[in-house]
Amino acid sequence: MSTLEITKQELVEKLQTEIVQLRFTKADGTERFIVCTKKSSDIPEEFHPKTDKVVKLDENGQPVESDNITVWDIENQGWRSFNFTKVIEVK
Numbered sequence: 001m002s003t004l005e006i007t008k009q010e011l012v013e014k015l016q017t018e019i020v021q022l023r024f025t026k027a028d029g030t031e032r033f034i035v036c037t038k039k040s041s042d043i044p045e046e047f048h049p050k051t052d053k054v055v056k057l058d059e060n061g062q063p064v065e066s067d068n069i070t071v072w073d074i075e076n077q078g079w080r081s082f083n084f085t086k087v088i089e090v091k
Contacts, residue, residue, distance in 0.1 A: 008067070008084045012038070015071055021091040024082045031088065034080060036071035043072045047079070 006014075014020055015038040023033050040048060056064040070081040 004087055004090060006090055008069070011084065011087070011090060012069060014090075015039070015069070019074055020071075022082075022087055023089040025086040025088065026082075032082075034071070034082070035074040036080065037074060038071055042074065044077070047072070047077075 004011075011020075015036065017039060019035060019037045019039070019042060021033070021035050023031060026032050037043070056066070058064050067084045068081050069084055070079060072078075073080045
């Protein structure tokens with residue numbers, strides 16, 4: 001579980017307005033440092049999402065919450081995702 005002093009919603013809001021540096025544990029157990037954003041003006045236009053986010057629904061038709069966050073990797077110029085509960089540090 002993350003010991004951050006930021007909620008997932010706060011992190012997503014921060015990513016939508018600025019470039020964020022963060023460190024997280026990957027699925028294979030290694031740590032990764034990433035400089036990332038969700039701010040469209042910092043993402044090349046040809047890589048802007050073409051459709052709205054697809055929401056998964058449970059058997060009752062309710063949205064299923066996920067701990068994954070998809071971001072634009074500024075340094076590697078590509079989309080990446082990470083599990084919020086595995087985030088170690090946010091700058």
